[in-house]
Amino acid sequence: MHLNKYTELLERLESEELEQVELGAEVYQQLLAIYLYENKLANAKLLWMRVPDKLKEDKELSQLNLLNLALQHNNYTDFFKHIKYEWSEKVKAPLEDLLLKQREELFTLVGSAYVSIYQQDLLELSLLSENELKKTCAALDWTEELYGDRVILKPKVKETPPSRGNDDQLLKLTEFVTFLEN
């Protein structure tokens, strides 16, 4: 998944906003969706602030803002609740990506932040069905345990793969040493 797959569209929309006087709700919807997907929450918040009042009543736009608020407050339950909505074509793609990304993020976070978590709590956070959750956890190699009558999940920490090649690092180091020697 490329983070910059919406860059072009974003640039076009942003410049449209800077030069047109009367904008339709669509531009704002798309902008907001992309900002959310790219995790530019400050931008999303400001965008909502500058949406003209009469457009704020737009159904889809206010639904998007609910997502925005949920993300601002780090409220996963609200987020997964509000994203279940019949989105129009224009914003569907970024929002589907956003959903996948958030779900992945949630599980990485839980994986690193919890030694053990009640299945019920995680179900409430992620709003997945029990089967879906089981599948996800199995894929991540998490173990479950019974504690009384409640199921406890024990996450495993994922290793992050190295992201850059060695050649590049060597080049940079050479550059630095050259500077020091001069």
Added chain:
Amino acid sequence: MGSALENYVNQVRTLSASGSYRELADELPESLSLLARNWSILDNVLETLDMQQHTLGVLYVLLAKLHSAGTANPEPVQLIQLMRDFVQRNNVDQLRFAVCAFYETCHLFTDFVVQKNLSILGLRILSRAIDQIRQLDTQLTPIHADLCLLSLKAKNFGVVLPYLDADITDISTVAAECKTQQQQQSQHTVDANNDAKYFLLYYYYGGMIYTAVKNYERALYFFEVCITTPAMAMSHIMLEAYKKFLMVSLIVEGKIPNIPKNTQVIGRFMKPMANHYHDLVNVYVNSSSEELRIIILKYSEAFTRDNNMGLAKQVATSLYKRNIQRLTKTFLTLSLSDVASRVQLSSAAEAERYILNMIKSGEIYASINQKDGMVLFKDDPEKYNSPDMFLKVQTNITQVLDLVKQINKMEEEIILNPLYVKKALGSQDDDLTSQHPKTFSGDPTD
């Protein structure tokens, strides 16, 4: 068209054709009041001038239009379009002869669009204007402050952030421009007095913009520049910046950093006028969230009046976080309800939420064990051996290298400055003459 205006057009045309822009730039200011008086027929004048060839002439017509905007009440969209055309098509070489007038045009234009509530349309125009008139990418112009103001008004920072991110190494002021152009100082004295204002405004607005996008470190730097500007008297811009500086530094560092000594203005004028904020700082240092909440409530009226209420709330949140961070230094494991009572949060669930968010943003390292309701605090897992850390170090190194280069360049400039050379050599000469007799005293031929 009045004959006086015809004269104006002719003057612009002949002088522009012969390339005597210097002369033209000196004479045009005198026609300004004439143009402003005839605001109703300025469009006719524009038709006879070409933006590319007669940039200076058009500039003054624009200036006159903006001056008379109060009485003439022009169609906003039309005027904005005109300004847009102008910054896209003008001739920069000609514009350099009338930099002051250009700045003034931009200031008036800013006022105009702010007044008409069309700030967002001005962003591109002013950014283009800055690109045209600045001589270096790192030069600060008075227009920067206007661009910041428009961005704040329009709540759109995409355009302005690249300008703010560039570290300033040079400042273009009206006073300096007048000097290099040897214009009569008198007609621009008002503007020259505003140099300081635009400088301070740039850093004040810039700080506010960075605060809004939650880049608190950079915001703190901007506010610091604003309040530590050498001054004899206090500017209200500095006072407001000082208030925000105090709050942002609580959020970033949890205390007030040392402020350079050379700023007596702060101690003498600003401290007494920012009492509430100092109370807030004193309470914050006690790290009791309860007391902090009470004091914010107590002064809420003052904070709201200063438009700092949002920041005050951020300060409150930051104290909770800081207290949790402090716990990680003392304890290895702690139950969630203990965390809640120690940092004065209402419930264990709330504490869990704070901790989860802090783990997410990397402010603490911990893991929660829901089975027995405990938190396990860990050390920073950073071993400084990951590629990411390496990348970070590299970027920092590159920045430092650039800084070194910049300092070397500036030093070179100073060394080559005739005044400096004269002074440095002058004192050496004195030394030489005083030593003169001595060197000869031991001369064997004597």
